[in-house]
Amino acid sequence: MLKNILILAISLLVYAVLGIQNFLLISISIGTTFIAARCFGSKYRRIIFIVVIALNAGILTGLRFLPFFADGFSSRVAFWVSLGISYYTLQVLSYLIDVYKGKYPAERNPFYYIFYVIFIPHLFMGPISKFDEFKAEIDAKRPLSWNNFYAGALRISWGLLKMFVVARRASIIIATLSEKPDVYTGGYALLAMFMYSVLLYADFSGGIDVVLGISNFFGINLIENFDAPYLSQNIKEFWRRWHISLGRWLKDYIYIPLGGSKHGKIRQFISLTVAFFVSGIWHGVSYIVWGFFHGAFVFLGDKYNTRFKWLNRLITFVIVSFLWSFFIWQDNTMLAIRMTSTVFTNFNFVDVGQNILNLGLTLTDWIVLGIFAGWVFVFDSRKTIFINKIKSMKAETKTALLCAVILLNIVFGIYGFGFDASDFIYGDF
Amino acid sequence: MKKVISVLSVILVFVLLFAFLNLLLSPKYAVEFIEGSMIAEWYFSSRDHDVIFIGDCDVYSSFIPSLMYEQEGFTSFIRGTPHQFVWQSYYILRETLRHETPSVVVFSVHALRYDRRHGDVRDMHSRTPMRNVEAYNRLTIDNMRWSRDRIDIIRASMTEGESFLSYVFPILRYNSRFDSLTREDFRYLFSRRSHTDNGFLPNENIQPLGALPARRIHANYDFYAENMYYLQRMADLCYERGIDFVLIMPPRMFPHWYDEFEAQIREFAAQPGVSYYNFLDSLDTIGLDFSVDTHNGGLNLNVTGAEKLSRYFASILMENYLSN
Numbered sequence: 001m002l003k004n005i006l007i008l009a010i011s012l013l014v015y016a017v018l019g020i021q022n023f024l025l026i027s028i029s030i031g032t033t034f035i036a037a038r039c040f041g042s043k044y045r046r047i048i049f050i051v052v053i054a055l056n057a058g059i060l061t062g063l064r065f066l067p068f069f070a071d072g073f074s075s076r077v078a079f080w081v082s083l084g085i086s087y088y089t090l091q092v093l094s095y096l097i098d099v100y101k102g103k104y105p106a107e108r109n110p111f112y113y114i115f116y117v118i119f120i121p122h123l124f125m126g127p128i129s130k131f132d133e134f135k136a137e138i139d140a141k142r143p144l145s146w147n148n149f150y151a152g153a154l155r156i157s158w159g160l161l162k163m164f165v166v167a168r169r170a171s172i173i174i175a176t177l178s179e180k181p182d183v184y185t186g187g188y189a190l191l192a193m194f195m196y197s198v199l200l201y202a203d204f205s206g207g208i209d210v211v212l213g214i215s216n217f218f219g220i221n222l223i224e225n226f227d228a229p230y231l232s233q234n235i236k237e238f239w240r241r242w243h244i245s246l247g248r249w250l251k252d253y254i255y256i257p258l259g260g261s262k263h264g265k266i267r268q269f270i271s272l273t274v275a276f277f278v279s280g281i282w283h284g285v286s287y288i289v290w291g292f293f294h295g296a297f298v299f300l301g302d303k304y305n306t307r308f309k310w311l312n313r314l315i316t317f318v319i320v321s322f323l324w325s326f327f328i329w330q331d332n333t334m335l336a337i338r339m340t341s342t343v344f345t346n347f348n349f350v351d352v353g354q355n356i357l358n359l360g361l362t363l364t365d366w367i368v369l370g371i372f373a374g375w376v377f378v379f380d381s382r383k384t385i386f387i388n389k390i391k392s393m394k395a396e397t398k399t400a401l402l403c404a405v406i407l408l409n410i411v412f413g414i415y416g417f418g419f420d421a422s423d424f425i426y427g428d429f
Numbered sequence: 430m431k432k433v434i435s436v437l438s439v440i441l442v443f444v445l446l447f448a449f450l451n452l453l454l455s456p457k458y459a460v461e462f463i464e465g466s467m468i469a470e471w472y473f474s475s476r477d478h479d480v481i482f483i484g485d486c487d488v489y490s491s492f493i494p495s496l497m498y499e500q501e502g503f504t505s506f507i508r509g510t511p512h513q514f515v516w517q518s519y520y521i522l523r524e525t526l527r528h529e530t531p532s533v534v535v536f537s538v539h540a541l542r543y544d545r546r547h548g549d550v551r552d553m554h555s556r557t558p559m560r561n562v563e564a565y566n567r568l569t570i571d572n573m574r575w576s577r578d579r580i581d582i583i584r585a586s587m588t589e590g591e592s593f594l595s596y597v598f599p600i601l602r603y604n605s606r607f608d609s610l611t612r613e614d615f616r617y618l619f620s621r622r623s624h625t626d627n628g629f630l631p632n633e634n635i636q637p638l639g640a641l642p643a644r645r646i647h648a649n650y651d652f653y654a655e656n657m658y659y660l661q662r663m664a665d666l667c668y669e670r671g672i673d674f675v676l677i678m679p680p681r682m683f684p685h686w687y688d689e690f691e692a693q694i695r696e697f698a699a700q701p702g703v704s705y706y707n708f709l710d711s712l713d714t715i716g717l718d719f720s721v722d723t724h725n726g727g728l729n730l731n732v733t734g735a736e737k738l739s740r741y742f743a744s745i746l747m748e749n750y751l752s753n
Contacts, residue, residue, distance in 0.1 A: 362608060364607075364608040365608070394435075395432055395435070395436050396432070396435040396436050396438070396439045399436045399439045399440060400439045400443075403439065403440065403443035404443075406443075407443060407447060410447070410450075410600060410601065410604060411450060411454075411600070411604050411607055412604070413604065414605070415601075416590075416592065416601055416602055416604075417563055417588075417590045417591050417592075417595065417602060
């Protein structure tokens, strides 16, 4: 218990250091949902449920729309009072819905609930946990052990390697290519989309690795958020492998309650559209079109699949990459569509080949990017096997592996003074 | 126990590898950017000099210690680096005075016009980009030996975005050099190369003085308070040790030196133990000819100019401060 109190104290401290103003909205979320769940025994449970859902979802939606319609002061306020709101709102809503549906009783001890919402590793980038799973982890006996230390430290350093070595190199290309869209032809747009696939995966899954690693230190096992998503054979499968906790949330709390696939194709289409509309809004107003396209492809399911697995994977990867254009040119949906169309109308691959070293990376950088991206791909697609192998290694082998990954980070990472090509991308959502 | 020793051995191997990479990837300042090695040259000197010069390019390109020794018989050393800020000069002086007590410390006041970001006091909008300031910091600090002075100079100099840790482990700043290692990096891995004559960096090029921009009228001519604070601390360091603190304005034709600057320096130099020489007032006496004595259009002296100034100033130092 003492350890849990310490973890909660650290979480509160870190959150406070990031800005005491952040406590305003998170306190409202924690307070309203905790009290509302405790009141579900009353005859007004339905009204309470709707009001509290509307309040919390409304705050998140409002803050998502605010920067779209207002600039200047109100946008800055929205940013500064809402650190981590995208993630903790989904968590408190899932708790509220689960209790309302009677999946488990309302929590009596506020400590557990505050711990669940404000556990700092998962507060800013997920994974989006469910209360019953998380409480089981809190309650589990987890003595400090070298195994947890190695598992955590290796996971963290591996995540940092993805972010600093792979993602940041890719981000330099994206920064160059997205800066002057009118200058670059379709070949560059295609390169930007593929690079963004690399960037977003390395950055986001790297961040999640760090989160899971820190949680490992504390002996808390959070849900895995990625399962080799670029090996998916269709978009439906992609969403079972990419941002798994968000996909699960959308499925459990939007798609299935709206009918899912059990009430005909039209109802399914509507359910999917709503689910991905919510996903789009959750990412930001600019991503609604992106969400719609994903919903449409999920609806198609495996309709476009061939009998060749590799071809299905390639097609899916290309679709996903094309749709990332809404992230690359996030401030201008029409530009994103136009850049995507230039791939078909003004494709000049020779030009790309000639200028590949003028996009911000040297030849060595390209080689480093290629080697490490390949390494990340191979390791992450066989993650479970590797993790089990590492667990069975001798302590000195594990130490050597850990030191090697740290050293690779230090030597090949892009960090420190002057680097500003990207911050952690998914932290914005 | 055996397991613990194995793990510790593995860690030790990686620590040694890390240390080696730190050395390998750090700039050697042996062939390129040689100014970055100048700060270290004093550590290998006798450290019992009669005169210590402190400042930026105005001192390391203007005075020739060997020539002054030949002429007047006193020893001197120049502790100067490019764009050395006033607070950096203070900490470098503090470090110097922990190891030796010269009779005279000479400081070039021209640096007082620059603020923390190396913008001219007159023109806040012409600040040097932060990246350049960081580069100058590195040239000054990278080769300083570890001491309280180095810790303090780092803390005082760091620009936004820099981290203290990157000064402790230079690999955190220079890791990208793995891409551009040269023979120099291996050749000078464990050795150093001397470039100066007791801190004097000779430049034999000639670039005559051209037309100068007109003097402008400014709203404010006050030196930055922080610079004056560190100047006073330098004066105090010298005073406490009975050292004469001599301020000089180098024979620099640009940026313009204004009467308002001069007045502030003269007022400062009125305190006990401090004196001031403005070489701009003595160009003819010194014999400087800016068609041949400068290597960068009147900003700094070349070797012939430095010879003339050294002869002139050596006799002043000998006559007024060292004759006892």
